[in-house]
Amino acid sequence: MKHDIILRGKRLVALLVTICSLSTAWAGELNLIPKPLRVEEGEGHFVLTAKATIGYDAALEEQAEYLQQLLGQSTGWDLTLKPEARKATIRLELKPGEVGHPEGYRLTVTPKGITVTGEDRGGVFYGIQTLLQLFPTEVYSDRRQHDVVWSAPAVTVYDAPNRPWRGMMLDVARYFYHKDFVKKYIDMMAMYKLNKLQLHLIDDSGWRLEIKKYPRLTEVGAWAGTDAKRLGGYYTQEDIKELIAYAQVRNVEIIPEIEFPAHILSAIVAYPWLSCTGLQHEVPTQHFISKDLLCVGKESSIQFLRDILDETVALFPSAYINIGGDEANYVRWESCPHCQAIIQREGLKKASDLQGYLTNVVAEMMKEKNRTVVGWEEILLRGEVKTPVVGVFWHNVADTIEATKTGHKAILSPATHMYFDFPESSTPGEVKAATWMPPISVEKCYGMEVNDYSPESTVLGVQGCFWSDQFIHGTVLQEIDCLDENRSENYAEYLTFPRLLALSEVAWTPQAARNYPDFSYRLATHFARLDAKGCHYRVPEPHIEKMETVDNGALRFTLTPAIDQAVIRYTTDGSYPTVHSPIYTGPVTVADKSDFHAITVVTDTHYSLPIYFAPDYSAYKPYGEFTAEWKPLIVQTQKAPWRFECTGKIAGNGDYVITFIPTKGENSLQLGGLKLYKRDELLAEVAQSSTSDSNDGTTAYRFSVDAFEAGTPFFIEVEAWGEGGNDTSGLVFIRKEAQ
Ligand code: ACM
Ligand code: ZN
Numbered sequence: 017m018k019h020d021i022i023l024r025g026k027r028l029v030a031l032l033v034t035i036c037s038l039s040t041a042w043a044g045e046l047n048l049i050p051k052p053l054r055v056e057e058g059e060g061h062f063v064l065t066a067k068a069t070i071g072y073d074a075a076l077e078e079q080a081e082y083l084q085q086l087l088g089q090s091t092g093w094d095l096t097l098k099p100e101a102r103k104a105t106i107r108l109e110l111k112p113g114e115v116g117h118p119e120g121y122r123l124t125v126t127p128k129g130i131t132v133t134g135e136d137r138g139g140v141f142y143g144i145q146t147l148l149q150l151f152p153t154e155v156y157s158d159r160r161q162h163d164v165v166w167s168a169p170a171v172t173v174y175d176a177p178n179r180p181w182r183g184m185m186l187d188v189a190r191y192f193y194h195k196d197f198v199k200k201y202i203d204m205m206a207m208y209k210l211n212k213l214q215l216h217l218i219d220d221s222g223w224r225l226e227i228k229k230y231p232r233l234t235e236v237g238a239w240a241g242t243d244a245k246r247l248g249g250y251y252t253q254e255d256i257k258e259l260i261a262y263a264q265v266r267n268v269e270i271i272p273e274i275e276f277p278a279h280i281l282s283a284i285v286a287y288p289w290l291s292c293t294g295l296q297h298e299v300p301t302q303h304f305i306s307k308d309l310l311c312v313g314k315e316s317s318i319q320f321l322r323d324i325l326d327e328t329v330a331l332f333p334s335a336y337i338n339i340g341g342d343e344a345n346y347v348r349w350e351s352c353p354h355c356q357a358i359i360q361r362e363g364l365k366k367a368s369d370l371q372g373y374l375t376n377v378v379a380e381m382m383k384e385k386n387r388t389v390v391g392w393e394e395i396l397l398r399g400e401v402k403t404p405v406v407g408v409f410w411h412n413v414a415d416t417i418e419a420t421k422t423g424h425k426a427i428l429s430p431a432t433h434m435y436f437d438f439p440e441s442s443t444p445g446e447v448k449a450a451t452w453m454p455p456i457s458v459e460k461c462y463g464m465e466v467n468d469y470s471p472e473s474t475v476l477g478v479q480g481c482f483w484s485d486q487f488i489h490g491t492v493l494q495e496i497d498c499l500d501e502n503r504s505e506n507y508a509e510y511l512t513f514p515r516l517l518a519l520s521e522v523a524w525t526p527q528a529a530r531n532y533p534d535f536s537y538r539l540a541t542h543f544a545r546l547d548a549k550g551c552h553y554r555v556p557e558p559h560i561e562k563m564e565t566v567d568n569g570a571l572r573f574t575l576t577p578a579i580d581q582a583v584i585r586y587t588t589d590g591s592y593p594t595v596h597s598p599i600y601t602g603p604v605t606v607a608d609k610s611d612f613h614a615i616t617v618v619t620d621t622h623y624s625l626p627i628y629f630a631p632d633y634s635a636y637k638p639y640g641e642f643t644a645e646w647k648p649l650i651v652q653t654q655k656a657p658w659r660f661e662c663t664g665k666i667a668g669n670g671d672y673v674i675t676f677i678p679t680k681g682e683n684s685l686q687l688g689g690l691k692l693y694k695r696d697e698l699l700a701e702v703a704q705s706s707t708s709d710s711n712d713g714t715t716a717y718r719f720s721v722d723a724f725e726a727g728t729p730f731f732i733e734v735e736a737w738g739e740g741g742n743d744t745s746g747l748v749f750i751r752k753e754a755q
Contacts, residue, residue: 046171047538048149049517050209050524058170060127064105064151065166066093071104078265079140080108086148092160106130108140115139119211119267120176123147125168135176138267142209146173153541156207156548179466181427181477182523183212184516185273185408187437189219189282190303191484192238192249197505199262204513204551206266208520213263214338214390214408214479216273217251220281220306221299224250225272229323230287237282240299248299256331271390272332274324275340277371281306283320290317292352302695303485303728307345312370313354322381329385336406337382342392344371364399372399379403396424408479410435420474429479432456433464434519436511437483440554443628444645445592447510447554448729449486451664458539458556459532462518467527478523482512506552513546513553514539540580543618555624558584558600558614571612572605578616578624585623586614590647595620633747639675640751641665644732646676646685651742655688658736662750666692666730669722671753674732676715681744688735690717694728 046055064087072080077099083106084095101107106129115122115135121143122133130147134140150168154161184205186198193201202213217225223237238250251259256270263270284291284306285299292311300306311317328337346367349355355370362373371394379389383403389395390406396419397412406425409415413430420426428434431453438456439449446455466478484504521535536559546553556578564572575584584600587593590611597615606612613626633642644660651658666672678685692700700719738744 046150046169047541048146048173049535049538049542050521051529051535051538052146052173052175053525053529054174056172056174058126058172060170061167062125062127062130062170063165063167064091066091066095068093068105069096069098069103070106070108071098071101072108073101073110074099075110076101076108076134076137076140079137079144082141082265083108083144087155089158090155090161091164091166104129107132108144109133110137110140112136115174115176117176118180121146121173123171123173123175125150125171127170130168138211139176141206141265141267142175143173145207145209146175148207149545153544153548156545158550177209177524178526179475179477179523181212181479182210182520183214183271183427183429183477183479184210184512184519185214185216185429185479185481185483187216187219187482187484188224188251189216189222189275189279189484191504191508192222192224192247193484193505193508194249195251195255195259197508198259200551201508201512202259202263202266202268204516204549206268207545207549208517209524210516210520211267212269212271212477212479214271214273216275216340216483218273218275218282218340219279220304221301222248222250223282223286225256225274225328226250226252227324227327228253229327230283230320232286233283235286237286237299240301247301253327253331260332269334269336270332271334271336271338272328273338273340274328275342276321277309277312277374278342278344279305279340280310281308283310284308287320289314290320292348292355304725305343305345307347309344309346309348311352311354312349312374313352313356313358318377321378325378325381329382329387335386335388336390337387338390338408339375339378339395340391341371341375341395342410344368344394346370369399371395372401375401375405376403379405390427393419406476410481424474426475427477427479428464428466428475429481430464431481433461434478434480435483436480436515437486439511440515441557441625441628442630443625445625447507448661449511450483456515458515458518458536461515462522462530462532462535464522465527466522478519480512480516480519482508484508509552510554513551514542514556517542536578540578543579544581547618555579555582555616555618555622557624557627558616560627562603563609566605568607570605570607571609572603573612573614574603575600575614575627579618582616582618584614585617586612587626588612591649592626595623631747633749636677636747636749638751639677639749640673641749642747643674643750644748645746646736646748647745648681648738648742651683651685651736651738651744653738653740653742655686655735655737657733659731659733660748661729662692662732663729665750666721666724667752669720669724670755671718671720673751673753674717674719675749675751676734676746677749678713678744678746680746683738683741683744684713685715685744685746686737686739687715690719690732690734692719692721693731693733694723694725695731697723699723699730 070080098104101109119138120135121139123143124131132143223233234250239246239248285297291308349367375395382389393407393409396407404423408427410429437450439446558575561576562574566572585593585597586600588606593615609629615626616624643662643665690702702717
């Protein structure tokens with residue numbers, strides 16, 4: 017039977033053991049994400065046929081059509097819709113009060129039929145999502161599947177979310193994603209029961225929302241670069257209406273983020289009078305945080321804000337309007353006579369208090385329109401805000417408790433756990449991504465402690481953030497094997513998945529019911545669903561089930577696959593495995609764990625980075641931060657440029673020392689001239705190391721940086737060659753000299 021597909025590998029063993037009690041095997045193998053509140057096993061299976069009908073209560077027509085269309089794509093059947101729930105094979109019922117919790121549902125599957133009972137339309141939609149997870153994974157395909165038995169185990173699921181706010185922020189300003197991609201993102205959020213999409217529509221690098229009263233915002237502010245090569249784009253108001261309608265069926269509320277007073281250079285480029293100086297700027301083509309703020313002192317800029325927000329409110333039905341508010345640098349306000357006049361008039365002490373003043377003005381404006389202001393935590397940290405607002409806590413998460421004591425609410429989006437623009441690992445070869453904090457593994461994301469941020473009633477929920485700084489127009493993205501096209505959308509998916517599934521459970525499931533090993537076991541079955549949806553994801557490394565010390569201090573590794581149906585391939589000589597390396601079939605013993613690598617292979621072109629143990633560099637502390645390593649494969653026997661990234665190691669203007677330290681091999685590494693690049697701009701050049709003849713074998717170069725820019729990638733290029741052969745390995749460190 018086709019449903020055996022999801023029970024391969026260790027699941028097949030479970031099936032064989034419990035072959036006589038199929039319902040028990042199924043119940044243990046539902047693998048639902050997010051984990052529901054309660055599941056009761058039934059007897060047997062429901063099998064969908066072409067004759068099945070979908071009945072629905074009057075208010076559920078859109079949900080019924082959604083289910084009909086989704087099942088139609090993969091089964092090829094045009095299931096009949098019946099506008100009466102009671103008389104159908106699959107019944108969608110709306111029964112407020114029966115489930116007792118907003119967005120809650122009860123899903124009953126019996127061999128005879130299926131009933132989804134929702135507290136509200138959101139609840140019905142989530143009952144449908146859980147039902148889809150019970151069917152074979154092919155149900156997610158948008159192409160007709162053949163030879164699939166469309167069966168679902170008999171079961172009753174009682175479920176409701178732990179938090180009302182289960183969000184994602186998508187930065188469409190730094191990189192303009194076509195509306196079709198936004199729809200796909202909404203689909204993926206909905207599949208995992210996320211219900212709020214904060215669209216970051218405005219930033220220094222682009223204005224993405226059509227505003228009829230200010231056409232230059234999109235004629236000028238949506239585009240960067242010169243005419244022939246200009247990049248960017250924007251959503252027309254019709255596009256936005258289309259997205260809102262698409263999201264509404266999927267129980268996703270789109271919350272527009274109209275960012276000010278900072279991150280608004282794109283508007284200032286279009287209308288220079290919006291800023292304190294009135295100077296003309298250009299829309300930046302690379303990551304950049306402008307010091308130019310919206311001038312609070314000019315009536316014209318406040319009127320601009322009022323007009324923009326009027327059109328925004330008219331367009332978006334969301335109960336919330338996000339006003340951004342993060343990362344303002346107040347130097348312009350400090351020297352602006354108009355802004356200073358407001359400071360005087362309002363009796364404020366300093367320029368930053370003006371932000372609090374502005375937040376109050378706008379929160380009142382929005383209250384009159386029955387909308388609640390949401391903004392980054394800064395809106396609550398720049399003086400008293402009198403109207404209740406909602407802060408998205410990304411940085412000073414501990415301030416939640418203080419701020420929410422004064423009547424405000426919080427959404428938790430700590431950058432340490434919920435920023436998906438950070439990579440998952442620091443394994444060499446990992447995709448280029450944000451570097452200002454350590455990587456965020458799926459386990460770390462899943463481990464976010466929601467209950468730590470009391471009082472509970474003020475925490476609306478949890479939100480993931482996907483910033484696009486790394487994808488800004490013009491940035492050349494690193495090619496990685498599993499993505500066949502070097503397109504930013506694929507990277508966005510690679511970085512978002514599977515972490516979005518961890519976020520889903522953090523936000524939906526009560527903290528006490530969360531358990532990482534259990535989640536990770538269920539997760540292994542979800543990659544096939546992502547494949548069926550055509551959604552890219554980061555392939556997880558194999559799980560290390562055991563690492564034991566055996567004779568002579570050698571280590572024995574026992575691995576399990578992180579993806580159902582994937583194989584594990586490994587090496588023990590320090591090289592990275594390929595799709596041709598030996599297949600793992602049982603425990604592997606190695607003398608040195610840093611020589612052991614293993615990868616998850618989904619297909620010949622789709623595989624993970626290796627299990628990687630970062631070497632212990634504490635003995636090299638005086639040389640600064642580990643930056644790169646060379647291995648025989650990198651080194652040639654003739655002089656050739658070797659380029660490696662040092663973003664994050666170059667951290668401000670000043671003097672630096674870079675040291676090359678040989679660690680093993682027959683041959684010595686010879687080094688010639690060295691260049692430091694800021695992206696493609698040459699910043700420093702050292703013709704030859706002054707200490708390449710040092711007797712400890714190390715080679716050090718010194719250079720100065722005077723044009724540092726945060727968020728910009730830095731690279732070293734050095735002439736290198738192996739003397740007499742390429743059998744040489746070593747480490748590179750960078751140290752910033754004390755000023
Ligand atoms: C932020 O990351 N600046 C909200
Ligand atoms: Zn000003």
